[in-house]
Every structure is written in structure tokens, then in C-alpha cells.
Amino acid sequence: MTTIDPDARPGRMAREDGNGRAKWPLYGVGAGLFGGVATVLADVRAGTVERTPVEASVLDDVSRSVAHLGLVAGFLTVSLLLVLAAAWRRQVEPRVPSSTAAYVVSGALTASAAGLTYGYGWKGALAIYLPDGLNERSFGDDGLFVYFMLNDFGGYIGWLGVVVAAGAVAWMALRERTISRWIGWFSVVPVLAVVLFAGITGLPGFQGVVGPVWMLVTFLGLAWGRSAIVR
Numbered sequence: 001m002t003t004i005d006p007d008a009r010p011g012r013m014a015r016e017d018g019n020g021r022a023k024w025p026l027y028g029v030g031a032g033l034f035g036g037v038a039t040v041l042a043d044v045r046a047g048t049v050e051r052t053p054v055e056a057s058v059l060d061d062v063s064r065s066v067a068h069l070g071l072v073a074g075f076l077t078v079s080l081l082l083v084l085a086a087a088w089r090r091q092v093e094p095r096v097p098s099s100t101a102a103y104v105v106s107g108a109l110t111a112s113a114a115g116l117t118y119g120y121g122w123k124g125a126l127a128i129y130l131p132d133g134l135n136e137r138s139f140g141d142d143g144l145f146v147y148f149m150l151n152d153f154g155g156y157i158g159w160l161g162v163v164v165a166a167g168a169v170a171w172m173a174l175r176e177r178t179i180s181r182w183i184g185w186f187s188v189v190p191v192l193a194v195v196l197f198a199g200i201t202g203l204p205g206f207q208g209v210v211g212p213v214w215m216l217v218t219f220l221g222l223a224w225g226r227s228a229i230v231r
Contacts, residue, residue, distance in 0.1 A: 021230075022222065024084070025223040027083050031077050031212075032219065033216060039156060040208070042066050056141040056145040064130040064132055068127040070127075070155065075117075077120070088106045096176070105168045114158075115157060122151050155208060156207065163207045166187040169183065169218065173227075178229050179228070179229060183227065186217060193210050
């Protein structure tokens with residue numbers, strides 16, 4: 001079992017509100033909220049007429065404003081993931097120096113931020129090249145269709161790092177007992193879901209569905225709960 005170092009409590013005044021609750025997990029709450037908007041609500045495939053096979057004619061149904069929203073919300077998500085990773089390194093890692101899992105969390109969040117930068121950037125590229133965009137007519141339908149296909153899983157695949165972080169949090173909670181056990185059991189769910197979907201069907205992006213939800217619930221739990229790493 002990993003123990004909390006009582007002498008390693010960096011930035012206590014900066015990380016707690018008047019009720020003694022840690023504030024830094026709210027970066028994770030924000031990343032979950034904006035990530036859900038950028039990935040699921042601003043999916044450029046939403047609203048398009050189903051075609052088999054999908055061809056360039058689908059571009060007639062793609063909303064430029066949805067793609068633009070995905071870029072803005074997505075870049076906010078990436079920024080919050082990077083700030084959260086830095087806050088985790090500062091606030092959590094010094095308190096549990098013997099926990100490898102704790103170090104996995106910050107690295108995994110940073111990895112997701114890197115991957116999602118591309119995924120959400122492709123939404124922005126589609127937005128500026130579609131009709132009424134900043135650089136409309138720069139590409140023909142074939143070129144625009146490439147960007148549409150990049151958006152098929154582009155905003156989803158990058159959430160894999162977040163699911164790896166969920167696995168590390170589950171370990172910290174269930175094995176090391178430094179995080180509330182309910183968070184640990186909840187964190188097992190996205191890990192199992194992604195493993196099963198990828199292993200059975202080959203689906204590469206289910207982490208984009210469960211990742212934002214995990215971020216929202218877990219970091220709300222850390223902000224309002226009594227996990228050892230935030231006390």
C-alpha cells in the first residue's frame with residue numbers, strides 16, 4: 001500500500017477553498033465538459049444523411065459551425081488537460097512518491113492532450129475549407145472528403161491516454177488506497193469498455209465516448225470527496 005507523505009503538501013493555500021476542498025481537480029471537470037462538447041456534440045458526422053458507402057456528397061450535410069465549435073471546445077479541452085497534468089504533478093506526485101501509478105496519470109493526460117490537438121485541429125481545418133469558411137474553395141470535394149474522413153475518429157482516438165489514466169487511478173484507489181474506493185471501481189468501467197470494444201470489434205475510438213464522462217465524474221469526486229491525495 002502506498003502511504004501519503006505528511007511532509008509533502010505543496011501549495012496548500014493555493015489548492016484549497018475556504019471549506020478545505022481542493023480546487024485543482026476542477027481543471028479535470030472542465031476538461032470533461034468541454035471534451036464532451038468537442039467530441040460528441042460537435043461530431044461533424046452528426047446531422048448527415050446516412051449513406052452506404054459514404055462518398056463526397058456527404059459534405060453537403062456537414063455543418064461548418066459544428067466543426068468550428070469542435071475546434072474551439074477541443075482546444076480548450078487540450079489546454080485544460082495540460083494544466084491538469086501539471087497540477088497533478090505538483091499536488092499529487094510529491095504526496096505519493098512511491099506510487100508509479102500516480103506518475104502514469106500525468107503522463108497519460110499529456111499524451112491525450114497531444115493526440116487530441118490533431119483530432120480537434122482537423123475539425124478546424126474542415127471549418128475553414130467548407131463553404132463560407134475562411135479559406136473556402138481551397139480544396140475540391142475530394143480534398144474536403146479527406147478532412148471529413150480524418151474527423152471520423154480524429155476527436156475520439158486521442159482519449160486513449162485518459163483511459164490509461166483511469167486505469168492508474170483505479171490502481172491508486174483499489175490497491176494503494178490513496179483515492180476513494182468508489183472512484184476506483186468507477187474508473188475500472190471505461191478501461192474494461194475500451195478493452196472489450198477494441199478487442200472484440202476493433203473499434204478504435206470508444207474512449208472518446210467514455211473518457212469525458214470519466215473525467216467529469218472522477219474529478220468532481222476528487223474536488224468534493226475525501227480522497228487522501230486531496231486532503
